[in-house]
Amino acid sequence: MSLQTVLPGLQLKNPIMPASGCFGFGREFSDLYDLSQLGAIIIKAATKEARYGNQTPRVAETAAGMLNAIGLQNPGVNAIIDNELPFLANYDVPIVANVAGSTVEEYVEVTRAFTRTSNIQAMELNISCPNVKEGGIQFGTEPSLAKEVTRRVKEVSHVPVYVKLSPNVSNIVAMAKAVEAGGADGLTMINTVTGMQMNAAARKPLLANKTGGLSGPAIKPIAIRMIYEVRQHVGLPIIGMGGIVSAEDVLEFLLAGANAVAVGTANFHNPFVCPDIINQLPTVLEKYGFASVEDAVGKGHENANTYLPRT
Amino acid sequence: MINKLDLTVVTRQSIARDTVELTLHGFKDINQIKPGQFIHINVGSESNHMLRRPISIADVDQTTGTIVIIFKIIGAGTDLLSKVSVGERLDVLIPCGTGYPIDQISVNHALVIGGGIGVPPLYYLAKQLVARGVRVTSIIGFQTKDAVFYESNFAQLGDCYVVTDDGSYGHKGYVTSIIDKYSIDYFDYFFSCGPTGMLRAVSNQLQDHNGFISIEQRMGCGIGACYACVVPTNDDTNGFKKICKDGPVFRANEVVI
Numbered sequence: 321m322s323l324q325t326v327l328p329g330l331q332l333k334n335p336i337m338p339a340s341g342c343f344g345f346g347r348e349f350s351d352l353y354d355l356s357q358l359g360a361i362i363i364k365a366a367t368k369e370a371r372y373g374n375q376t377p378r379v380a381e382t383a384a385g386m387l388n389a390i391g392l393q394n395p396g397v398n399a400i401i402d403n404e405l406p407f408l409a410n411y412d413v414p415i416v417a418n419v420a421g422s423t424v425e426e427y428v429e430v431t432r433a434f435t436r437t438s439n440i441q442a443m444e445l446n447i448s449c450p451n452v453k454e455g456g457i458q459f460g461t462e463p464s465l466a467k468e469v470t471r472r473v474k475e476v477s478h479v480p481v482y483v484k485l486s487p488n489v490s491n492i493v494a495m496a497k498a499v500e501a502g503g504a505d506g507l508t509m510i511n512t513v514t515g516m517q518m519n520a521a522a523r524k525p526l527l528a529n530k531t532g533g534l535s536g537p538a539i540k541p542i543a544i545r546m547i548y549e550v551r552q553h554v555g556l557p558i559i560g561m562g563g564i565v566s567a568e569d570v571l572e573f574l575l576a577g578a579n580a581v582a583v584g585t586a587n588f589h590n591p592f593v594c595p596d597i598i599n600q601l602p603t604v605l606e607k608y609g610f611a612s613v614e615d616a617v618g619k620g621h622e623n624a625n626t627y628l629p630r631t
Numbered sequence: 632m633i634n635k636l637d638l639t640v641v642t643r644q645s646i647a648r649d650t651v652e653l654t655l656h657g658f659k660d661i662n663q664i665k666p667g668q669f670i671h672i673n674v675g676s677e678s679n680h681m682l683r684r685p686i687s688i689a690d691v692d693q694t695t696g697t698i699v700i701i702f703k704i705i706g707a708g709t710d711l712l713s714k715v716s717v718g719e720r721l722d723v724l725i726p727c728g729t730g731y732p733i734d735q736i737s738v739n740h741a742l743v744i745g746g747g748i749g750v751p752p753l754y755y756l757a758k759q760l761v762a763r764g765v766r767v768t769s770i771i772g773f774q775t776k777d778a779v780f781y782e783s784n785f786a787q788l789g790d791c792y793v794v795t796d797d798g799s800y801g802h803k804g805y806v807t808s809i810i811d812k813y814s815i816d817y818f819d820y821f822f823s824c825g826p827t828g829m830l831r832a833v834s835n836q837l838q839d840h841n842g843f844i845s846i847e848q849r850m851g852c853g854i855g856a857c858y859a860c861v862v863p864t865n866d867d868t869n870g871f872k873k874i875c876k877d878g879p880v881f882r883a884n885e886v887v888i
């Protein structure tokens with residue numbers, strides 16, 4: 321069965337890729353399995369300068385998921401280009417760079433820095449990180465800001481730009497339309513849901529940052545709902561994510577309208593989850609009567625044609 | 632190299648209050664394991680326990696091909712783990728982290744200082760040191776009498792001082808008070824694992840000595856990919872270390888605790 325998926329800038333062997341922040345820059349997982357098996361890899365966020373991130377503890381388990389508040393720790397875009405991307409270039413797998421910032425100018429500078437490498441095939445614009453004090457999620461919750469940062473990044477980018485949408489909004493369709501108007505080539509959705517958990521004994525939040533981003537199966541229904549809604553109004557390709565742990569979950573995302581998916585938190589529970597899902601996906605698609613990945617995309621909509629791009 | 636394996640529970644026993652010891656079988660290359668390393672245990676499905684639990688390796692038995700882990704029941708995950716039955720299998724990542732570099736240092740007399748659930752990894756360390764002809768003095772601290780474990784195990788390897796916070800067993804006070812009281816300064820390396828406050832006190836008190844500490848932190852992936860368990864380095868490079876991968880063992884004063 322064909323798992324092949326073609327998206328702007330990305331020729332995918334299969335529609336499965338690890339999500340940004342859950343896979344580092346691939347080195348650790350390359351000790352466990354051949355990264356060339358993956359559809360693509362979305363690497364950890366890049367900012368202009370190196371960032372240490374938040375204080376620890378940075379993670380806490382929750383019902384059917386976890387909270388994290390890493391705080392975009394990364395060595396800075398130039399170190400990523402020089403030290404991480406050449407390693408990933410050893411593998412036959414498309415790389416999606418995740419671009420973060422706290423001002424429009426920083427997003428533009430990071431994007432411009434990436435133009436000196438041919439080792440990335442697309443970019444994911446991170447306008448939805450809930451764990452940085454300024455920027456990040458503000459760009460992802462205000463349509464006019466989202467449109468503007470997308471437009472500015474598109475002006476300098478040398479590869480297609482996918483914009484990562486935040487679920488922490490009341491109108492996800494308005495956000496999707498805004499970044500479409502800004503020139504986005506695709507959407508990735510959803511980022512984590514802002515949350516908090518208390519430690520009863522210590523009488524304070526479990527995370528040093530107090531709030532964090534909720535991920536894992538707990539947020540899957542939110543992701544499915546948002547992808548379904550966006551699919552009905554926006555023609556851009558969607559890389560879906562949010563709580564995927566199995567090939568059955570992948571099919572749900574495809575039915576809702578995602579063209580490919582990213583697997584995040586599940587990598588912590590089972591570091592082999594991506595190759596496991598890739599192996600199981602043909603069986604699951606076949607079981608439910610689909611001849612290919614593409615065949616399943618959007619089939620969860622009552623009128624499956626409504627999601628198609630308008631000409 | 633880290634393996635993902637199902638290990639079989641061979642024995643399970645409670646060895647102190649809320650403290651459980653499991654013997655696990657099924658990892659063929661146990662001679663790879665270094666003292667101070669840990670295993671990352673899946674304690675449930677993604678819908679109840681998304682995160683694995685990092686538990687240090689307390690002992691390795693080459694003849695039976697088993698490892699021993701000891702953990703304290705402190706939450707829902709460790710509670711579930713404590714209820715595992717003999718014969719059941721545990722999905723683990725093994726071996727994780729960087730252990731005590733005992734083959735890279737020259738040591739004649741080691742001072743081993745453990746606190747509470749930081750005591751277990753020091754047992755395999757002490758055994759390995761003794762096997763290399765190193766003299767080992769140990770100080771193991773616990774909150775109270777009911778929490779004490781492995782006293783006789785350590786006593787078989789050398790002088791062993793037991794200390795409790797409330798004085799209900801052994802010496803009263805902290806591990807650091809034993810160092811003062813008995814003027815213990817005749818060692819060339821110290822090795823410590825325990826709560827952060829204790830490690831800080833030990834590192835301060837023994838700042839003129841060479842030593843290694845093993846630190847604990849809530850972890851995500853356990854393999855160095857997620858940046859959940861980082862610690863700043865104690866220098867002017869603005870650097871950091873990943874506790875799960877570069878540690879949990881560090882040179883004393885290498886990182887900010």
